[in-house]
Amino acid sequence: MRREEFPVGRPDWENVIIEEGLTYSVDGPHDTDHYWNEYAAYIFSPQEMDSVRAQAEEMHRMCLETVEYIASGAFGTLGLPQAAFNLAVESWNRRDADFYGRFDFTYSGVPGDPMKLLEYNADTPTGIVEAAVSQKTWAKDQRLDTRGYAHWGEIGEAFTNRWRHIFAPEITAGVQPVLHLAHVPSDIDENNEDYNNLWLIAYAAQQAGIKTHMIPIDEVIFNDETKSWEDARGRAITNLFKLYPWEDLVTDSEAGYDKLLFAYHGAMDRWIEPAWKMFLSNKLLLAALWDKYPGHPNLV
Secondary structure, three states: OEEEEOOOOOOOHHHHHHHOOOOOOOOOOOOOOOOOOOOEEEEOOHHHHHHHHHHHHHHHHHHHHHHHHHHOOOOOOOOOOHHHHHHHHHHHHHOOOOOOOEEEEEOOOOOOOOOEEEEEEOOOOOOHHHHHHHHHHHHHHOOHHHHOOOOOOOHHHHHHHHHHHHOHHHHHOOOOOEEEEEEOOOOOOOOOHHHHHHHHHHHHHHHOOOEEEEEEHHHOEEEOOOOEEEOOOOOEOOEEEEOOOHHHHOOOOOOOHHHHHHHHHHHOOEEEOOHHHHHOOOOHHHHHHHHHOOOOOOEO
16 A cells, blocks of 8 residues: 655635535635545555455454343443343344445555454444545546546445345335435535435435435424324334434433434334444453453454
8 A cells, every 4th residue: 555646726726626526625614634635645556456455454343243242241231221222122133134334444454464343333424425435536626537546436336235234025015115314414414424424324215215305303203193203294203314323312311302212213113323332332342352352463
């Protein structure tokens, strides 16, 4: 692996990335310090990319095996209310379908050196716009193919395939699934980071033949008369993808979401991500991994 400079930026690139949905590269209208770097990229050999994929897949397998250990209560309730921990255990025992996650690794760039896991953001990862769209168009606009390079990224296709897999029963039966996707309200998400990441997830679902409705998280409403979930327009919510942490939902006693979730979690066909993702998004996962796999080369 090496870091290579590309000193010639694309014309009007700042507006290009905004149009692609990367509206959060700067913190505000007066900030000029971009998160997006137009002028450099990391170059990997095909062998290195195969190794990255293999290590990530191995780490994901280990994390899933470690969920069983955490669900046993070996680390208490992870700081969660007991009812929330029980909800996660029940969700895991059913093997409720999950969608995606993001590993944070550190890597020396030296061939043969293992990556080291810093975090598994398995519940509410963003970074999709830049990884699935902006990097790909940057590589295309820079004509990297003429220099012998290829862009390595499969997020968009993988998302669509995953939605097809999750909703296979309905699709196979010829019934169009309906999916609500909830994001934080605009007064919290001033740069539209949540919204634009969610839009891409919704787009991938649409490519899989799924009808989508995007709504703010505070428009996920429980109808006490029908004992069912619905949106602000009265449409039934049977499948919900929420870009909002489970840890916040299950401790939201002020709005009463916590008690509703504990009592009526089963009134929803699918919660995506599922409640058992609380086991993977908690930092105690790192300690549990070390307990199960002491000295593993990918662990700190």
